[in-house]
Amino acid sequence: MSSSITRLLFVDDEGPIRRLFRRGVDQDESVLLETASDGKEALRKLKTFHADIVIADMKMPEMGGLSLLEEIRIRYPDIFVVILTAYGSIEDAVKVMKAGAYDYILKPFDFDVIRMVIEKITGQKRILEKSIFPGKERRKGYRFENIIGQDPKMFEIFQKIIDVADTNATVLITGESGTGKELIDEAIHFRSPRRSEPLIKVNCAAITETLINSELFGHEKGAFTGATAQKRGHFELADRGTIFLDEIGDIPLRTQISLLRVLESKTFQRVGGTKTLKVDTRIICATNKDLSDAVKEKLFREDLFYRINVVPIHMPPLRERKSDISLLANHFLRKYCTETKKNILGISRAATNILYRYDWLGNVRELSNIIENAVIFCKGRELIPANLPEEMRKTTQKKGFTLVLSSRSLPLAEATMIHKVLEETSWNLKQAAKELDIARGTLYSKMKKYGIEKL
Ligand SMILES: Nc1ncnc2c1ncn2[C@@H]1O[C@H](COP(=O)(O)OP(=O)(O)OP(=O)(O)O)[C@@H](O)[C@H]1O
Ligand SMILES: [Mg+2]
Incomplete structure (x- = not known):
């Protein structure tokens, strides 16, 4: 299978460095290497050489690494781009990370570092290739189930999903609104041995305090006014499967006690009932609140918090994983073009820059909405700044970038x-x-x- 081979394009204007690099990976049969002497040649080669990784020097006379990165971002958003920056030029490193590079390597480079980066990326690719929902859109595979992402932070999450899916451990997914918490829940369920059993999703914030116990645990006939018949609750329905308790931070204290009991003994009683019922249900919770704050404010029981926080998965906000912006934007562009039967080929450079500069407080959901809107109003073959909300264009002009680094330097x-x-x-x-x-x-x-x- 071609997947075990990593296709690598190395771009540097200095011949001796290219030769050095070639010697460095020559022993490695899992790497198929192509080289180019500047950004322009690299782009020409990419037309026929379907690279997984591009490692490019920052400074080259004909089209440097940064411009190459920008072009790749637009034309081949699923390529992992790593830029070589001169030792001591932190400013360059900052620039390339801002522009959405996967990583940077200091020059003169150490082959061990190069190898580590390649291994990290190929490890990540392997995870993606094991995705059980390949779908025809997967192309070179940078999606895990339905979750798109190539940022190192996302791969840590994919790995965690793989590790935890086979177990019955309770998972707590945290993260800002729109970061994809529900997708994580689905990925865990559908990778688990429970996949053919029900996945019951409960939005705890949407159920009134008086009804929540009966919704979760069911009720007996006559338990309260309006309980005209016996009703099975979500926990019973999710027996042998998974229950997803979304917005767990919003459940009232009274229900928290019953929930604690389910977590401790897997047993509960229907509202108004006396019989103790036992279920085999895997529990996954999600919240965009800080539960430890809620614990401090006595709005959330501490014992329950520890019971659900067995395996925490934190979804990073989109602004902390810039290298995913192009990938996601292009994914949504294809999706909404298909829906609206439009034929828009891509996103212009200027528009892409705006997407990179924006803060994305609404995260992936906001990006999806903005692309959906842009597609509706787009009249040409590519999305341009005018298709983006005016407010967004303004704020990105004023503010420059916000950057959070994945590097620990x-x-x-x-x-x-x-x-x-x-x-x-x-x-x-x-x-x-x-x-x-x-x-x-x-x-x-x-x-x-x-x-x-x-x-
Ligand atoms: N990595 C991703 N790849 C593809 N689509 C994504 C990704 N992350 C989020 N989305 C999409 O963005 C939207 C929001 O995701 P989701 O509903 O999972 O967010 P959430 O974290 O549960 O937010 P909230 O806290 O508001 O409920 C969904 O339409 C989802 O499909
Ligand atoms: Mg949600």
Whole structure:
């Protein structure tokens, strides 16, 4: 199967470095290497060479790494792009991560680092290829079940899903609204041995306090006014399957006690009933609230919190996984084009830039809505800034970028923070220093050290 081979395009203008690189991976039969001497040649080669990974130098005379990254993002959003940046130029590293690179490697590079990055990416690819819902859209496979993502943070989550699916462990999925918590729930259920049994979803926030116990646990005839017949609750319906308790943070304290009992003994009683019923139900919970805060405020029982927080899965907000933006935007573009029978070929560079700069407080759901809207109003062959909401164009113009790094480099984090505050204060050093809580002289020397300057 071709999947065991990683197709790698290495781009550097210096011949000796290309040869060095070739020697470095020559022993490795799992890598099929192609090289190019600049961004333009790389793009030409990509037309016929279907690369999984592109590793490109930042500085090249004819089309450097950053422009190449931008082109790839538009034309081949599912390629993993890694950029080589000069040692000491933190600013370049910041730039490429902002632009949605998968990772960066410092130059002169160490082959062990290159190998590690390749292994990490191929490991991730392998996970995706095991996806049980391949679907015809999967192409080169950068989706896991229905979840799209190639950011390292998403792969950690995919791996967790694989590990936890086979067990009966209770899972608590947290994350901002629109980050895909429900998709995670589905992926766990459909990968578990319970997949052919029911998956019952309950939105705890949508049920009134008086009804929730009866909804969850059922009731006996005559249990309360209106209970004209016996009714089975969601837990009974989910027997042998999975119950998804969405917005778990919203369940009233009274119900929390009953829930605790189900978690501890798998038993419960119907409302108004005396018989103890036993179920074999796997519980997955989700919330966009901070439950430990709710515990502190005594709105959520601490014992219940520990019972459900056995395997926590935290969904990162979209702005913390920039390398997924193109992939998702293009996925939604295809989806809504199919629905509306339009033939839009892609998203223009300017529009893509706006998508990258935006904060996405509504996360993937917001991105999906915005692309759906843009598709409706788009008259041409590609989406352009005019198809995006005006508000969005304005805020991204003013604010520059927000960036959260996946890398754990402390200097890079410091440089990023400095850069961010400078942009927010329109490069007013006095104000920026104040916000960063350092002396102006310190700010100045740090800017010099990291090569941070107004572009
Ligand atoms: N990684 C992803 N790939 C594809 N679609 C996604 C992804 N993440 C989210 N979506 C889509 O975005 C929308 C929102 O996702 P979902 O309903 O799972 O969010 P949520 O975290 O449960 O939000 P809320 O807290 O508001 O309930 C859905 O239409 C979902 O299909
Ligand atoms: Mg949800």
